[in-house]
Amino acid sequence: MIMKYGLRGAAALACALGLTACATTGETRSATSGKGSSGKASPAANFDKDPYPSSYKPYAGAPTALVGATIYDGAGGRIDNGTVLLSGGKVEAVGGPDLSIPEGYTRIDASGRFVTPGIIDIHSHLGDYPSPSVAAHSDGNEATDPTTPNVWAEHSVWPQDPGFSRALANGGITALQVLPGSANLMGGRSVTLKNVASRTVQGMKFPGAPYGFKMACGENPKRVYGGKNRIPSTRMGNFAVNRATWIKAQEYRRKREAGKLETRDLGMETLVGVLDGDILVHNHCYRADEMALVLDMAREFGYKVTAFHHAVESYKIADLLKASGTCSAIWADWWGFKMESYDGIPENAALLQNGGACVVIHSDDANQIQRLNQEAAKAQADGRRMGIDIPDATVIRWLTLNPATAMGIADQTGSLAPGKMADVVLWNGNPLSVYARPDKVWVDGALLYDASDPKRRPVSDFELGQPGMGDTK
């Protein structure tokens, strides 16, 4: 452990002393607040918060006009017979048939087809549990300690996971959050990626996206650590360990701000990032009663739960979730595979929407990430059958602007607003129909999937020379 972190500490020290060029994203708070009575910044307070910076650069794209489509703009708006202009990697304009198309735009007749923002999966393990799912690839759970806020999912992501390409071609996924698993109460930092093929994870990292922090309540942590005959083995143990850890984090923050810390602590840096509001909490939690307790724990220690993930019982506390401004990232209808999922119902999303709470449809699965649009459609239909009518354009928001907001990237993507990244899917039919598939997918205005061009689809290194290379998948 010491060896592992020693190198990074040395780099941070060099950074602090001005010996190397350092990324400064997000550094301001600690750089200014970390001064003790001496007035000198301590190494524990003044460090590079972005040591593995995004190297992603948008690929080339031509100015493009999608004309005559039904547009769901991701923010809940719908335009029939609409036009979307993409230029310079950005959404240039969105409008109706009267929107004029400037010269030099490649015009695509999208009549009878549908346009949405790129689909966003807030809960994925692509790359950290990649295909093939052999033991050597099992990099999602650092299940050696119930709290591992020191681990970062990006250090596990294998960019050659063939799952990324399936998510792009069949699901229209343009951005995703890759999280550590749920064995631990505090599983570590997530990473938000653009769904672009790359040799390195840095080449996929979504520029400027905040980090997320994965937490888990309920059965998994108590089963994993109870099985090792250590705390936590119960739900009350889960809370005791969490609370003790937050107390330490508060102390760490106080000492750091007082300039009394010389040694960095990677885990504490993550936890203080949460307390400071820089890192967003994504909490795996199934049961309503446990979510209510977690909301109180968050108040106790002064942080916010951005989203509960897998929250199959959210419908029981839609009022509490609305009040706390916490999203529910959920499947359409998974249920019953473990005790804490036994009360899952297909109307969960509709009841939340009806109660004014935030809904995000997520996958947690390398297969369902290819069909988030279908999952949302099922959830919509289940609501309609109980008398809750949710417009198509609102349902699309569950897959676009809502996850973008909960991931802290809504200023850049998630809706077809002028100036946002041109992350766009052209569907060959209504994406809420089982019969629809993506025709084309753009990421930052670059055409990265085209159903009618066999070469315009990514083939990972792993698939080269294998049976089925480059096949439709």
Added chain:
Amino acid sequence: MSRMRNALLAGAALLAMPAAAQDFVITNATVVVGDGSAPVEGGTVVVRGGKVIAAGAGVAVPAGAQVIDGIGKWVTPGIVVALTDLGLVDVDGVSETNDFTKGSGPFSAALDVAPAINPSAQPIAVSRAGGVTRAAVVPAAGGSIFAGQGAIIDLGADPSAITAARVFQYVELGENGAQLAGGSRLTSHALLRNALREARDFSRMSEPLRGGTRAPVDSGDDIPIDPRLASNNGERDDDVLLTRFDVAALVPVVNGRQPLYIRAERAADIRAALALKREFPALRLVLVGATEGWLAASEIAAAGVPVIASGLVDLPGSFEQLAATQSNIGRMSAAGVKVAIGNLRDNDQPRYAPQYAGNLVALGRVPGATGLSWGQAFAAISSIPAEILGMGGRFGSLKAGRSGDVVIWSGDPLELSSAPEAVWIDGIAQPLDNHQTRLRDRYRTAGEGDLPKAYDW
């Protein structure tokens, strides 16, 4: 609509008493026979005495029949899911409730799923509400490459679930089989061959054939218990591997009276499975999984071996699935293989079968992909699995004489927005409520009322 509700209420009332089949006619509906043909608009379905009498266009409505107006609705045979865990599991992750992934103990091929089926399990009720009316159930292979003998069940809300017991034997080859066999495909193939040879020897040498006088034990099932299963007589060599019960269970397999379902994913494993017929000519094989089946489609077709495939596998989840593509089922079907969409369990719920079938229709509009026509896709979740299970004459379609397993859908059953509005099994109207629907109704609004939620039921 109101007439339909009335019909349902009548059905629900009947359920409180010993269930009785209804005679009814559905008119003006889009009728799906389920045999691969295209849907028929303005069709009629006649059910009497628990059986389908007629279905399609131009069917006369018998005088005095109870008529349900199906205008705007679709009517189909119930969904048939081949290979699932329904009735074996309440909650997968709760070990005490899970009879699916437990299969160790001293026996292997002799394991019989039938006595373990629980018709009251919630997954059955939830699947029934999803339009699933029949299923083939088999446990996961646990301590052996043999999972045991699968059964066919109906999903009716009544105590008798078993349509047919001991319908097939299930064996794992490929990676999983290799693990179960002690480490390699070499071992699993040796174990399988040895088991079949022991069964062949046992069949020749033991009492019933030597005496030639004992008839099969009549248990009322389609496939009678082999008399050796009910006897401790019969000498065997000292160097046998299988227990008496296990080898006896394999006698109908090696003699071709009970099909052998073989799980194999990669093309090479499929070919190795097909090659078994050269050594054991009587084997009646069914391939399960067959992710790379499209690479051996012509050989599978030539062997006349049907396939139960997963709907949408397109990831190289293992090294035996490198060539995975959603076009697998379409390509095998186009090559003449009889393919059912199946293997639905755990989070791949049986009620997803129509969604998977719809996705295969969607492939028809993806350049370079091979899907299924609408009629083929529906057949792949109704008549085709029934035929593979040897039950094509009994259920799986709305052809005359089939069981009255009928579903009225709110629209196109393969479309995500549609759902069953009424379900009959053997002509008996089924309840569609369950734990989930009760929770839905209780939490229509989240806040507490005058009394706690616990009083709202």
